Amino acid sequence: MTAMCFTAIVGGANADVNETLLLEQALAQFGFSETTLTVDDHELTYYYSARTDRPRNLVLFIQGTDPFPLFFYELTDSGPNFFTAFPDDAAHLSDDYAYVVVAKPALSGIRQWQHFEVPQAYHDANYRQRRISDIRAVITHLKRRRLSEGGDIVVYGHSEGAQVGASLARVDSRITHLGFWSGNVLNNFYEFALFERLAALNGQQSDTQAHQNIMGLLEWYRSVVDDPQSTEVDEWGYTNRRWASYRHAPIDDLLALDIPIYAQFASEDDSTPIETAYLLPVQFITAGKDNLNFQVCLGCDHSYQEVIDGDLRDHWSEIFEDFVDWVEAH
Numbered sequence: 001m002t003a004m005c006f007t008a009i010v011g012g013a014n015a016d017v018n019e020t021l022l023l024e025q026a027l028a029q030f031g032f033s034e035t036t037l038t039v040d041d042h043e044l045t046y047y048y049s050a051r052t053d054r055p056r057n058l059v060l061f062i063q064g065t066d067p068f069p070l071f072f073y074e075l076t077d078s079g080p081n082f083f084t085a086f087p088d089d090a091a092h093l094s095d096d097y098a099y100v101v102v103a104k105p106a107l108s109g110i111r112q113w114q115h116f117e118v119p120q121a122y123h124d125a126n127y128r129q130r131r132i133s134d135i136r137a138v139i140t141h142l143k144r145r146r147l148s149e150g151g152d153i154v155v156y157g158h159s160e161g162a163q164v165g166a167s168l169a170r171v172d173s174r175i176t177h178l179g180f181w182s183g184n185v186l187n188n189f190y191e192f193a194l195f196e197r198l199a200a201l202n203g204q205q206s207d208t209q210a211h212q213n214i215m216g217l218l219e220w221y222r223s224v225v226d227d228p229q230s231t232e233v234d235e236w237g238y239t240n241r242r243w244a245s246y247r248h249a250p251i252d253d254l255l256a257l258d259i260p261i262y263a264q265f266a267s268e269d270d271s272t273p274i275e276t277a278y279l280l281p282v283q284f285i286t287a288g289k290d291n292l293n294f295q296v297c298l299g300c301d302h303s304y305q306e307v308i309d310g311d312l313r314d315h316w317s318e319i320f321e322d323f324v325d326w327v328e329a330h
Contacts, residue, residue, distance in 0.1 A: 017075070023110040026071045026082040031090065036108070037141055042125070044134045045108035048146065049090045050098035056151030057097045058142060059324075060135065061086055062168075063104065064159030067118045067126070067237065070103055071110040083113075089320045098146065102138050105130060124231050126238070127245035132168045139174060152176040154327055156262070159183060159271060159302065163246055166253035177327045178257065181264040181319075182302055185276045186249045189221040194273050251280060255287060260330040262293045262323050266300035293326060295319075 027034060032047045047070055063070075068085040090099035103109075105125035107118075139153060154177045157165035162183025169175045184191050193214045200210035228244035254261060265277040274296065284292040297315055299306045304315040 017112070019073075019110050019112075022073050022080055022082075023071060025080070026073065026084075026110055029082055030071075030084060030088075034108070035141075037137060039134070039137045042105070044105070044137065045103040046138045047101050047103070048098060048142075049100075050146070051095045054146060054148045055096055055098045056148045057154065058100060058139070058147055058151065059089070059093060059097050059154045059156070060100045060102070060139070061089065062131070062135065062155065062157030062161030062164050063101070064157075064161050067104065067107065067122055069107045069109060069111045069116075070101055072113045073110055074113050082110075087316055087320070089317075092317065092321055092324065096151075098142070100138065100142065102131075102135050105134070118237075120231075123233055123239050123242075127241045128164055128167060129245060131164045132171065135164070135168055136172055139172070143174070152327065155179065156181060156323065157183065160246070163250045166250045166257075169259060170253045170256050175259065177260050177262070177330065179262045179264065179323055180250070180254065182266060182269060182272045183250055184246075184272055185251050185279055188243070188246055189217055191273050191276060192217050194275060195270075198273070198275070251283060254280065254292075255283060255289070258289075258291055260291050260293070260327075262295070262326055264295045264297065264304075264319060264323075266297045266302060266304055268300055268306075269302045271302040295322075 023034070027047070030049070032049045034045060034047055036043055036045045063086060066085075070085050071082065072085065073080045073082050086101050093099055104122060106121035135155075153175045155165045155168060155175050156179025157163070158181040160183070162180045165178055166180055166183065169178045196205075196210045196213045196217070199205050200207050205213075224240045224243045225247065227240050230240035233239055254263075263277075263280055265272065265274055267274050277296070281292060281294045284290075284294075297304045297306070297319065299308075300315055304319055306313045306315060
């Protein structure tokens with residue numbers, strides 16, 4: 001997982017843009033509707049796409065680390081351009097499926113690209129257990145209101161979203177298939193330390209520097225564990241509350257599951273080390289479990305993009321299509 005601090009720019013000439021109207025236009029363009037639920041003491045919002053009324057199956061995508069809304073716009077001389085912070089995988093599904101993405105806390109709606117503030121309310125509520133409870137509430141609402149009975153509940157998450165998905169599937173027996181895509185297999189801080197050692201092995205820094213950096217990581221980890229509820233934003237753009245909620249290794253959640261798991265990694269990933277990814281099939285074989293489908297996109301980065309003869313090739317869509325074929329075969 002690579003944590004990035006998002007730099008926001010606010011105000012300016014576009015401060016009076018009607019973002020409600022822009023969201024309506026974006027939803028229409030991408031074929032989604034917006035629903036807001038009140039759960040316990042807070043609201044949550046999800047975005048839903050389906051070609052038929054009450055489809056049988058659900059595919060739910062879980063975003064990764066960055067504090068992004070799901071919809072963005074850019075203003076141009078010819079009008080607004082819209083884009084999403086999630087893939088267009090809904091376009092690859094048949095009429096038997098609904099597709100859903102749950103907004104992160106306080107980040108529903110639409111924002112202008114690179115011109116919005118990440119609110120403190122997001123930092124207060126951005127931790128694994130909150131994301132899990134919000135998604136579970138959405139699944140409950142969908143099963144009652146929008147889905148036919150007896151279908152599959154397919155969850156797939158990328159990067160941090162993979163870690164959320166693994167924990168979610170462990171506590172929610174309604175989930176029938178899990179996609180674990182480029183998530184950390186072990187504790188974040190261990191994998192950060194591994195990257196330091198790899199940098200030393202590759203001659204990018206000395207052994208002494210790598211060791212000093214790792215000792216600094218351990219001190220940082222200790223400070224997180226000692227104050228796990230702090231919502232003060234650190235230099236990475238996240239809080240102790242967020243870091244502490246991911247301290248347990250996802251491999252423990254994955255090994256506890258008996259549902260089919262599609263684990264996707266990439267060999268050139270600079271956010272999730274491929275070296276620890278191979279621990280998954282080793283541990284599943286050791287445990288005598290055969291519910292893991294382990295895949296590696298060779299030559300690909302964290303988002304499954306590959307440079308071939310100077311051109312960038314995006315493998316995400318073909319991986320998603322393989323994932324759906326696998327779901328239907330299992």
